[in-house]
Amino acid sequence: MRRKKMKKLVVLSLALLIVFATLLTGCSGTAQPSAESEGPSASAEETAAEKEAESSAAAETGEKRTIGTVVLDGTNPHCTLFEEGFRSIVEDKYGDEAIVLDAVGDPETLINCISDLMSQQVDGIVLEACDDEAPIAILKEVKAMGIPVAAADMYLQTTEDEGLVLSQTISQNYEAGVAVAEDLIERAGGEEMNVCIMEMKQNSSGMMRIDGFVDTIAGHDNIKILEQSQPSEDSVEAKLELAEIWVQKYDNIDAIFAYHDVAALAAVQALKAANMLDGVLVYGVDGSPDAMTSIKNGEMTGTSKQQPDQMAISSAEDVYTVLNGGTIDHEWEVYIPTIFVDASNVDEYL
Template structure:
């Protein structure tokens, strides 16, 4: 169970010595984005701000630029400014623990979007909102099992190994690939989910390997970098490129016949679920009584990409809560 029966006492107002709140509203949320440079994170940030303000809740939004220490400092600042809730696309499974501890010490809820923080399940004020990342990796693997030729060889481009997303997405992929014993993962590269590193690493691999059939990426940004490298080397038609997130540029790439597939992560539905949780907390719900929320991934290929372009989705988002 993610929640214990320990009661959480929300903090009273901070001592008069701390700086005054930046907002005048009765309820204040802080959100520290992982990095605005990632298309998906920037889109999520915009959706969260709009959905939260639509409920009459003030929200402070910052950008950590991918730096865990910066993000932890931003969350400390939220607490000093009397935020009632802190939240983040937490940057690091271990590195974000100090931010979680700061929230716990202050007696306020910590909402982690899309990524997890170690020890979160031990704090009744911790709530996760996102998607089951193992399902995204599984979807990639199942696609490859159906699409790849006999004795296929693939390369795996990942984010940081000390990230629960990395762990879960890799597990889902490798589990699904067990359906075929002739598919070989030639190597794995940490490209930090970066478009630039995805492109440069793909260029190096083109020089290093005689042949590979697919490059599987743990997000869309790195996949788009791979597409650029393959285009430059006139290899795009020979290599399947897979991503995760369903960012707008990735959907366009699929539409244009470049990327083969992505696992669509519904940023709007995730953000709206987060805003709903903020409203529940504002209205007095004990955070230990609020379950984690999971928005299922959906598979996007050339067959259904038109359903997802321009911010659409083929069906209304389905929400799952932790059991």
């Protein structure tokens, strides 16, 4: 009996040792963070350092990298040109893999796209955001992972000191609005002009254009703003709906300035449907192929043409500069010139 009891004790002791050893192994793993953890700072610093080391190693060995971008709205021809510029650097120049995701003009989708790139552990990101505030929180997580990000086209509500983005590359948006206003002033010739302005407050780049336009016409008493408002949402349907409301509400519209070409083309559509387009000046910003065709056909009056491919190229080069261990040698804010296009020079861009 005594030997049986001793045997049972030995077996029980061995079982307890195995359980204890298993518990120790589980506590040492990194996949199960404790609720009492002091925070992610140490882990984030280690992750960022590891990511930087991996990028440096990839540069030395010639290993293929993966660079991602999120475009603000894939249905916009402007974004197609942006993607082309991005791919020309990532694929054509460096021979790396390019991932292109579409935010479809929706802030929540934008955040999900960035999260997707994080989960794919890309080496760098070029971000063309559709909202200037929505991505800020998740960009802090991206920074903690050590993934370099360059912002383009949309000016994000962050500062250089925060270190969330390597650079902010945008069009000379204020000057784009100024150019439209100067053309309107010249065409008015001192005669009274009543203007409707379509804006989008969450689009900081678009609001810079509106500011440039409004500031420029401010000293001209003959030019009056009938209404300055924005669509209910960032969709073609909502922009068309607002333009249709204006057409029904006012019978004395002389000009419409929209913050981008998609909205300007919606205004053209509403005016045509109401047989009011003749004699009304319609302006946008972007220089999309559809806008160029509309100008050629005598519908839109003019647009300040952006260079989205150049914005993407500049931002992608910044990402590679950092990945290759270099230092960016230009200002944090980079401004790409716009070109005013009307019937006099539209053939150059068709």
